[in-house]
Amino acid sequence: MGYTVAVVGAGGISAQHFEACQMMDQLQAVAVADLSQERANDVAQRYGIKPYTDYKQMLEVEKPDIAVITLPHFLHKEAALFAASQGCHILLEKPMAMNAAECDDIIEAVKAAGVKLMIGHTQHYIPENLAAKAIIDSGELGQLVMIQDTRHVNYYADKRPAWFFEKNKAGGGIFMNLGSHSIDKIQLLTGSRIVEAKASVSYYGSKGDIEGSGIAWVRTKSGIPATICQSGYKGASKNETEIIFTDGKLKLLTSESLWISKDQKYEEVTVDRSTPPFVLQFNDLIRYIEEGIAPSASMEYSRSIIAVVEAMYRSEETSHDQAIAD
Ligand SMILES: NC(=O)c1ccc[n+]([C@@H]2O[C@H](COP(=O)([O-])OP(=O)(O)OC[C@H]3O[C@@H](n4cnc5c(N)ncnc54)[C@H](O)[C@@H]3O)[C@@H](O)[C@H]2O)c1
Incomplete structure (x- = not known):
């Protein structure tokens, strides 16, 4: 089965996620959102996908199977909660959130939405x-x-x-x-x-x-x-x-x-x-989605960090x- 992927944030680390998508038959990147129109356009052009400046609009319109969140840390909780509310599975960049209380809010929202979320602990x-x-x-x-x-x-x-x-x-x-x-x-x-x-x-x-x-x-x-x-x-x-x-x-x-x-x-x-680390990471998320086997960088584990x-x-x-x- 194939999965569409939209990336929230077109900054430094996003390229690694896009390159992993390109290497994997199961994944198809479809869109990217960044507050910077120029950055969104550049990345969209490079990978042949659609640019957005409003990530909420992107997730509502594209309805991707997987949202990859590569935003500054203070936006992790807000974006994870919104992506979960849209029914997306989520790969959220490390660190999970600003503090343990925010991690608890993410864990609760993700469980309520019935989606799967893992953290990008590349180690x-x-x-x-x-x-x-x-x-x-x-x-x-x-x-x-x-x-x-x-x-x-x-x-x-x-x-x-x-x-x-x-x-x-x-x-x-x-x-x-x-x-x-x-x-x-x-x-x-x-x-x-x-x-x-x-x-x-x-x-x-x-x-x-x-x-x-x-x-x-x-x-x-x-x-x-x-x-x-x-x-x-x-x-x-x-x-x-x-x-x-x-x-x-x-x-x-x-x-x-x-x-x-x-x-x-x-x-x-x-x-x-x-196998490149970011491919192994996506493999873990796919296994989590398909077989329910939680990755080692689970939500609870990531909260511990x-x-x-x-x-x-x-x-x-x-x-x-x-x-x-x-
Ligand atoms: N796994 C790793 O090894 C690794 C390496 C680098 C960064 N990271 C993590 O990845 C995340 C992003 O880091 P980065 O270095 O790519 O940062 P960055 O600043 O380069 O990228 C963040 C992007 O988000 C955009 N943005 C900010 N607010 C937005 C909003 N409301 N809507 C849409 N776009 C918005 C910014 O314009 C910027 O392009 C952080 O959590 C960081 O810790 C992980």
């Missing part, structure tokens, strides 16, 4: 992450001991859209946007939810009112401790996750490579990159570590 589909998880689960390196996740990126680069720097539109800064990936990665690798967090953030950014760095200590329900260290200030970029076991180490460079060490040196692990981000911000405010209901 679940990135080949290096999946290969690392397979090694963890195999027990080849013994007992998993701890994880150290580090991300440096010039968050204040001119190319980043302005809304990312406004707390009331983004919900937070680097921890909300990229921290949600790290939380997701740690939960994915350990197969366990984070139930405790202590964090400290800084506000030295050149614009906006969001945090520009953060460091956090977290622990999963299964008892694995991890650190998340993120800086959006200047300097060389880094995206590295060290996974430490009793019998060795993994060095995970997400979307780049995976390395294994059993003694003093690292060797590169062969990774299966045959927002709950951890909120706990990190609470920890900064209170200087205490925070328990997170599992």
Whole structure:
């Protein structure tokens, strides 16, 4: 069976969704909506689909089977509720919403509408992450001991859209946007939810009112401790996750490579990159629609990530570590 797809928001990430649609026989992109007429027209022309500036009108007129929502974070709830009211299945970009209360509203509305919604937590589909998880689960390196996740990126680069720097539109800064990936990665690798967090953030950014760095200590329900260290200030970029076991180490460079060490040196692990992550993601949504098998990035799972981000911000405010209901 084939599904029509309309994309709400024609910004940076939308291209990945359109390209995945083009690779998949089951999906046919039909329309795109963006407040910017120029951007909507450009994207529509590139993919041979219809442009709209009003996403509600697009969903009412096109009645797509699937709405992909790639809007700024403060619009996720509104758009998800509207798409659900139109009977669309939904792929909603991460992070699910601005806070856990909004996630609850989305979960309730989606269940009432009888549609399927999953969150675009791409970490679940990135080949290096999946290969690392397979090694963890195999027990080849013994007992998993701890994880150290580090991300440096010039968050204040001119190319980043302005809304990312406004707390009331983004919900937070680097921890909300990229921290949600790290939380997701740690939960994915350990197969366990984070139930405790202590964090400290800084506000030295050149614009906006969001945090520009953060460091956090977290622990999963299964008892694995991890650190998340993120800086959006200047300097060389880094995206590295060290996974430490009793019998060795993994060095995970997400979307780049995976390395294994059993003694003093690292060797590169062969990774299966045959299916692009955004195709795997759509496959999960289709399976959810057709067979009712919830994806790993389910609504409830994705809410857990927002709950951890909120706990990190609470920890900064209170200087205490925070328990997170599992
Ligand atoms: N999965 C990933 O790895 C990944 C990567 C990048 C971004 N994202 C997520 O995707 C989402 C979008 O991020 P982005 O980088 O594409 O942002 P962006 O700013 O490039 O794109 C958002 C688009 O939405 C449009 N828009 C704003 N309000 C609108 C409205 N009311 N109606 C229609 N269009 C409207 C903007 O004009 C813009 O073109 C965010 O949730 C972000 O966190 C996920």
